């Protein structure tokens with residue numbers, strides 16, 4: 378039912394986890410997809426895999442969201458190779474957890490730079506093409522911790538809460554140009570990011586999830602697909618929670 382043929386999608390951090398599942402879903406719906414990660418080789422492998430399984434056009438580029446230079450170079454190459462992006466999924470993100478009293482300036486700075494400033498930089502470059510086309514979809518990956526907090530994540534939860542304000546403001550500024558801007562706040566999703574958490578922490582989260590299971594990357598990717606499509610055309614400035622009832 379959702380047909381994204383003719384659309385160009387950029388998913389940051391799509392070599393693994395939620396980003397990879399999202400790139401796959403958008404390609405299945407017919408979009409041409411740009412796969413990115415810090416390693417262009419790794420992104421290339423994933424892009425090839427997605428192209429083979431879906432028949433969609435894919436393009437891989439190395440994009441380190443923590444580096445302004447890398448972002449500028451990558452977006453220039455994407456514009457030259459694929460054209461202007463229609464669907465931007467700001468997914469790349471990292472955490473560096475430690476209790477607030479022990480948190481070093483570097484722990485704070487890196488997490489804000491990668492998760493929040495990187496999204497600002499990518500979006501500002503990509504939105505120019507959307508403004509010209511008078512159509513666009515921007516989807517920002519926030520987190521449940523932006524709403525409930527989490528011990529050891531003062532840096533990460535602040536960055537993810539910042540993305541909510543960013544989403545709501547851009548939604549108002551860009552709505553007259555037919556560009557929607559929404560956020561997704563995943564709960565506990567089984568990916569590399571959560572794999573290495575101590576078992577007691579995982580069980581602690583599980584006991585708070587009414588659906589009694591952790592989320593899968595596809596649970597989030599399905600919502601991205603909806604927000605990227607015409608079906609969600611009158612929704613902007615929203616945060617969709619994907620957490621099995623946790624919050």
Ligand SMILES: NC(=O)c1ccc[n+]([C@@H]2O[C@H](COP(=O)([O-])OP(=O)(O)OC[C@H]3O[C@@H](n4cnc5c(N)ncnc54)[C@H](OP(=O)(O)O)[C@@H]3O)[C@@H](O)[C@H]2O)c1
Pocket residue numbers: 389390391392393394395396413414415416419440441442443468469470471491518519520521562563564565566567568569570571
């Ligand atoms: N998993 C969860 O429970 C959960 C919950 C709430 C929110 N989220 C958010 O959802 C998003 C995806 O998380 P995930 O669980 O799928 O994480 P993941 O499995 O760790 O994957 C992270 C992705 O981001 C990329 N990445 C990391 N640092 C990067 C950088 N500096 N520049 C560019 N790309 C970078 C990685 O690619 P390379 O390593 O190849 O560079 C990878 O593709 C993140 O924003 C995360 O904060 C996750």
